[in-house]
C-alpha cells in the first residue's frame with residue numbers, strides 16, 4: 001500500500017513546480033526538503049515565456065508576474081567593444097503570449113511556488129527532511145529520510161529526484177553523468193543598485209536596443225563578463241576568473257569592488273553576495289530507473305550563458321506531471337512515462353550544446369583568436385538577422401507525439417484575445433483539439449474540442465493551421481503539439497503512440 005502517488009525529493013524551483021502541477025491534478029504528493037528555510041541567495045535570474053505559461057497553468061502566475069521584469073534579449077560584445085551578436089526581441093511578435101525573456105529574483109520565485117501549493121490538501125511539505133535512500137519493488141518505492149534526529153520511511157508509486165546537482169537520489173540509483181566537456185570558473189556578484197549600469201562605450205548597438213534592458217555579454221579576452229538587469233534594482237555581474245586567480249582572493253570585498261566599481265559608478269548600492277562557480281555541461285546517463293525519475297539539476301547542469309538551467313528543470317517536471325496525472329486519473333498505460341527521457345534528454349542536450357558552444361567563444365582569452373572569432377560571428381550574424389534566444393530551443397523530436405505529423409513536437413501558440421486574456425485562460429488546459437471549422441472531427445473524449453473560428457483571436461490559430469497546411473492540431477497538456485491532421489470527417493486524429501492510445505483516440 002503506497003502512502004502517496006508521488007514523493008518529490010528537494011523543494012528548489014523544480015520540486016516546487018512539480019508539487020504545484022501534480023497537486024492541481026489531484027495527485028497525492030509529499031515533498032522532502034533537507035533545509036528548514038529557503039535558500040536566500042539568487043542563482044538563476046532569467047527565464048523565458050514557456051516558464052510563464054507553466055506558472056499560468058499551475059495557477060501561480062498572479063503571485064509571480066508582478067515581480068518579473070520583462071527584457072529585450074541578449075547582446076554579445078566583441079574584443080573591440082563592438083556588437084558581434086544580437087538576439088533582441090524589440091518589435092518581434094509574441095506568439096506565446098508572454099515576452100520572450102524575463103528576469104527575476106530566485107528566492108522570491110521559490111517562495112511564490114511554495115505558497116502556490118501550501119493550500120493544496122493533497123500536497124504536504126516536510127522541511128528538515130533529508131533523503132537517505134530508497135528501495136523499489138514492483139508496486140512502488142520505499143523512501144528513507146532523516147528528520148528530527150530519527151529515520152523515517154514513506155512509500156509512493158513514483159519518486160521524482162529534484163535534489164539538485166549533488167543529487168543523493170541520483171547517487172542512490174547509481175546513475176552517472178555524461179560530461180559534455182566544458183568547465184570554466186566564474187565569479188558571480190549580485191548587488192542592489194539605485195541607478196543604471198554604467199556601460200563603457202559599445203559600438204554598433206542596434207537603434208532599437210536599450211543596454212539597460214538587455215543581458216549583455218562582454219566577450220573581452222581581458223576578462224569575459226556578463227551584466228544582467230535583474231528585477232527592480234537587482235543587478236547581476238558574472239566575471240570569468242583568469243588562469244592563476246584564486247577563488248577566495250577574488251571573492252574578497254576589495255577584489256569584488258574593483259570588478260564592479262566601474263559598472264556601478266557613483267550610484268548608491270548594496271553588494272548582496274559574491275561567490276565562485278564552475279560552469280559546466282553535464283547530463284545524466286539515465287533519467288529514469290524503474291519508478292524513480294531525475295529532474296532539474298539532478299539530471300543536468302548547463303553553463304548559464306542563455307539562462308536555461310532552471311528552465312530545463314521546469315520543462316522536465318511539466319513533462320512528468322501530465323503523464324503521471326494521465327496514468328492516475330485517466331488510466332493511461334504507465335508505459336507513457338517511458339517517453340520522459342526520450343523527450344527531455346535530446347532537448348536538454350541540444351540547448352546545453354548551444355550554451356557550451358557560446359561558452360567556448362565567450363571564454364576565449366587569446367586576443368588574436370578573439371579578433372578572428374569576432375570577424376566570424378559578425379559574418380554569420382547577417383544570416384541570423386532577427387534571431388532570438390527562443391530559436392535555440394528545439395521542438396520535441398520523439399516520444400509521446402505523432403510520428404511524421406507536421407509540427408508534432410512544436411510548442412503551440414497562445415494568442416491574446418481582444419480583452420487581453422490569454423488562450424489558456426479562455427479555453428483551459430489539458431488536451432485541446434483545435435479545428436479549423438465545426439465540420440471537422442468527431443466525438444472527443446478526455447480532450448477539449450475547440451472550433452478555432454469561435455475563439456477570440458482565433459485568426460492566429462487559423463493562420464497557424466494555414467502555415468502548416470493542416471486542418472486540426474491536437475495540443476498536449478504541456479502545450480507541445482501531439483500531432484496535426486488534414487481532411488474532414490471521422491478518424492481525423494488517432495493516437496498512434498501506443499502508450500497514449502487511451503487519451504488520444506478522442507477525435508476518432
Ligand SMILES: Cc1cc2nc3c(=O)[nH]c(=O)nc-3n(C[C@H](O)[C@H](O)[C@H](O)COP(=O)(O)OP(=O)(O)OC[C@H]3O[C@@H](n4cnc5c(N)ncnc54)[C@H](O)[C@@H]3O)c2cc1C
Nearest residue numbers: 010012014034044045046131163164296297307309310311
Ligand atoms: C550563477 C548561476 C546562474 C544561473 N542562472 C540561471 C538563469 O539565469 N536561468 C536559469 O534557468 N537557470 C540558471 N541557473 C541554474 C539554476 O539556478 C538551477 O538550474 C536551478 O536552481 C536548479 O533547480 P533545482 O530545483 O533542480 O535544484 P536546486 O535549486 O539546487 O534545489 C535542490 C533542492 O533539493 C534540496 N536537497 C538537496 N539534497 C537533498 C536531500 N538529500 N534530501 C532532501 N532535500 C535535498 C536542496 O536543499 C534544495 O532545496 C544558474 C545557476 C547558477 C549557479
